[in-house]
Amino acid sequence: MIMQIIYRYDGSFPGFLCCVAQCFFDKSLPAGIEPLDEPQATLFPLREVETDPALAARLERSITGRISRQAWGMVQQGFLTCMEEKEMRLLRFILLGYKVGPQVVRLSTNRDVHAMDKALLYLKNEAHYHVEFLRFTDYGEFLGAVITPNNTVLPLIAPHFCERFNTENFMIYEKTHQMGFLHQRGGRREFFQADSIQFPELLQEEKGFRALWRAYYETAAVEGRVNPKLRRGHMPMRYWPNMTEFQKD
Amino acid sequence: MNLMEKLEILTDAAKYDVACTSSGVNRPGMPGKLGNAVKAGICHSFAADGRCISLLKVLMSNDCAFDCSYCVNRVSQDVKRASFTPEELCRLTIEFYRRNYIEGLFLSSAVVKNPDYTCELMLQTLRMLREKENFWGYVHVKAIPGADPVLTEKLGFYADRMSVNIELPSQKSLKLLAPQKSKEKILAPMGQIRDGIKENATDIVRYKAAPRFVPAGQSTQMIIGATPESDWQILNLTEGLYKKYSLKRVFFSAYMPVVEHRNLPAKTTPPPLLREHRLYQADWLLRFYGFEAREILDDDHPDFDPALDPKCNWAVHHMECFPIEVNRAPYEMLLRVPGIGVKSAMRIRSARRCAQLDFDGLKKLGVVLKRARYFITCKGKSISPLPMDNPAVIAGAIRERGFSQTPIGAPEQLSLFDPTPRDKVQCLTGQI
Numbered sequence: 001m002i003m004q005i006i007y008r009y010d011g012s013f014p015g016f017l018c019c020v021a022q023c024f025f026d027k028s029l030p031a032g033i034e035p036l037d038e039p040q041a042t043l044f045p046l047r048e049v050e051t052d053p054a055l056a057a058r059l060e061r062s063i064t065g066r067i068s069r070q071a072w073g074m075v076q077q078g079f080l081t082c083m084e085e086k087e088m089r090l091l092r093f094i095l096l097g098y099k100v101g102p103q104v105v106r107l108s109t110n111r112d113v114h115a116m117d118k119a120l121l122y123l124k125n126e127a128h129y130h131v132e133f134l135r136f137t138d139y140g141e142f143l144g145a146v147i148t149p150n151n152t153v154l155p156l157i158a159p160h161f162c163e164r165f166n167t168e169n170f171m172i173y174e175k176t177h178q179m180g181f182l183h184q185r186g187g188r189r190e191f192f193q194a195d196s197i198q199f200p201e202l203l204q205e206e207k208g209f210r211a212l213w214r215a216y217y218e219t220a221a222v223e224g225r226v227n228p229k230l231r232r233g234h235m236p237m238r239y240w241p242n243m244t245e246f247q248k249d
Numbered sequence: 250m251n252l253m254e255k256l257e258i259l260t261d262a263a264k265y266d267v268a269c270t271s272s273g274v275n276r277p278g279m280p281g282k283l284g285n286a287v288k289a290g291i292c293h294s295f296a297a298d299g300r301c302i303s304l305l306k307v308l309m310s311n312d313c314a315f316d317c318s319y320c321v322n323r324v325s326q327d328v329k330r331a332s333f334t335p336e337e338l339c340r341l342t343i344e345f346y347r348r349n350y351i352e353g354l355f356l357s358s359a360v361v362k363n364p365d366y367t368c369e370l371m372l373q374t375l376r377m378l379r380e381k382e383n384f385w386g387y388v389h390v391k392a393i394p395g396a397d398p399v400l401t402e403k404l405g406f407y408a409d410r411m412s413v414n415i416e417l418p419s420q421k422s423l424k425l426l427a428p429q430k431s432k433e434k435i436l437a438p439m440g441q442i443r444d445g446i447k448e449n450a451t452d453i454v455r456y457k458a459a460p461r462f463v464p465a466g467q468s469t470q471m472i473i474g475a476t477p478e479s480d481w482q483i484l485n486l487t488e489g490l491y492k493k494y495s496l497k498r499v500f501f502s503a504y505m506p507v508v509e510h511r512n513l514p515a516k517t518t519p520p521p522l523l524r525e526h527r528l529y530q531a532d533w534l535l536r537f538y539g540f541e542a543r544e545i546l547d548d549d550h551p552d553f554d555p556a557l558d559p560k561c562n563w564a565v566h567h568m569e570c571f572p573i574e575v576n577r578a579p580y581e582m583l584l585r586v587p588g589i590g591v592k593s594a595m596r597i598r599s600a601r602r603c604a605q606l607d608f609d610g611l612k613k614l615g616v617v618l619k620r621a622r623y624f625i626t627c628k629g630k631s632i633s634p635l636p637m638d639n640p641a642v643i644a645g646a647i648r649e650r651g652f653s654q655t656p657i658g659a660p661e662q663l664s665l666f667d668p669t670p671r672d673k674v675q676c677l678t679g680q681i
Contacts, residue, residue: 106603108596109610132293136348143347161349163278164285167383168347209344212256219260220306221296224505224520230299234292244350245294
């Protein structure tokens with residue numbers, strides 16, 4: 001029997017894992033799982049699930065051991081997506097995994113696995129868009145960038161930029177999820193939470209290079225072949241506001 | 250002349266070069282060096298024409314000594330001339346790269362004074378970029394035909410990819426439009442680079458620290474539509490280049506009428522963009538789908554069908570191979586189904602190991618059935634809405650929309666008998 005109860009957790013990944021464990025303790029599926037900061041929109045009874053790191057670690061061992069490492073990776077990344085009702089989907093995915101074993105990742109015609117696949121693809125694609133279209137601004141001391149993705153892509157793109165710009169100090173701020181990443185020359189790196197960030201004024205030299213880039217961008221197109229639809233297909237307009245090419249100083 | 254003007258002139262002069270890929274080499278970052286390279290390549294922007302901007306694509310100089318009639322920079326043309334100094338170019342590259350605008354540098358040049366001098370200039374730039382500025386990103390450099398082989402080799406050790414433009418698809422056209430270039434002169438550096446890569450491959454096995462020579466391979470490009478070659482000739486040449494010179498890519502560029510010349514199409518001719526598109530489709534079939542040039546075109550069909558892409562065209566002419574059963578067909582045959590690409594084929598291959606696939610399942614895998622439905626069955630069932638016995642019907646159904654079909658003639662009076670040629674003549678004169 002499905003007990004009509006809603007789990008509420010602190011919004012963190014270990015917190016979610018504790019909800020999964022709770023579901024096992026209760027021996028029944030909840031009607032929904034929501035983060036604590038979500039406004040209450042239901043009359044079902046609520047239960048606050050406490051986050052216990054030890055329990056979360058136990059679940060990680062269990063999933064990697066009894067399902068597979070790949071499935072664990074999918075759960076981890078699935079948590080970063082903006083999938084509808086992602087917690088319930090992930091929960092059902094994990095339950096299915098316990099039932100059928102490692103092959104769960106390949107059951108792409110199953111309803112939940114299919115939804116996961118789609119969401120993960122979106123996450124991966126959006127992360128790649130940000131590897132491509134993220135633009136840094138040189139503030140003298142450091143390079144700064146602001147992005148507004150739908151999925152939480154920062155953990156996925158940070159390693160790329162750390163490797164590429166190991167000689168630079170840089171910061172990437174993900175406005176949608178109020179989350180940032182800081183990298184310092186020499187290797188110090190960390191994620192941080194911030195409600196908003198105030199960047200310094202643009203330097204004169206920086207303005208010069210921005211103008212040069214815009215001039216290059218304008219000139220590089222061949223007039224006889226202008227094709228706005230193709231451009232939008234490759235570079236969705238959603239990302240344009242954060243790109244130097246389309247900004248005015 | 251300030252940097253802004255120079256950048257505008259030299260970008261404008263380089264933009265007709267199509268190749269702007271940053272792919273083919275994986276080079277992990279190194280502490281203390283700026284940048285890395287990713288095997289699949291990264292596009293950083295898309296220009297208004299929808300083409301990717303991956304590299305800073307500029308000419309070193311547009312002050313050319315040659316007089317190729319299809320080119321905007323030929324010596325007899327009245328255009329503004331400019332040249333970058335190596336310092337300026339390095340600065341631009343580094344500053345653009347740090348801001349994640351570009352993936353690296355694409356350096357080409359007009360022939361300044363003579364090929365050797367031009368090569369020296371480019372070499373100086375690359376040396377400065379790699380050794381002084383510690384740039385570890387992608388570099389694509391054009392080999393200059395006619396330059397000393399020693400210089401070309403040196404360039405190859407600094408660059409990731411090199412290319413020599415074959416320019417026109419036959420020697421005859423080359424003689425007509427680019428009298429200072431010849432097939433031998435163009436193919437010589439291409440052969441040299443190929444041999445260099447081969448030799449380097451054995452060196453790397455022997456010595457771990459051996460410098461890498463053109464690790465991302467070489468590419469070339471040719472202009473389509475300036476000369477009368479058929480698609481079949483071009484495709485054959487392409488296949489030959491892949492096989493003989495182990496090229497990574499062959500690029501096609503639809504001819505943009507930028508100059509007036511008696512040997513060239515009139516300035517009002519629109520660029521043959523559809524033809525270019527079909528050639529790229531065929532190029533993909535050669536490289537990723539296991540097709541051969543003679544399967545796509547032959548002497549009897551020397552040109553592409555404008556309304557049907559090459560893969561569909563092959564399929565409707567080989568209906569004896571279809572329909573195939575998705576759950577059992579070999580991967581190579583899945584690839585040949587119109588509408589199923591490499592990704593879909595791989596997804597099918599991996600999903601059918603765990604479960605029998607039906608059409609609903611295929612949809613969930615992301616396989617588009619619009620064209621594929623005529624060529625496949627799932628668990629023995631077909632969902633083709635049309636009878637399968639006439640290939641012409643299938644061809645009509647999978648035809649691309651938006652292109653004008655065969656022109657419709659003037660309406661005529663229906664008759665029980667086909668009009669004879671004499672009837673038509675009589676109609677024209679009005680006498681019966």
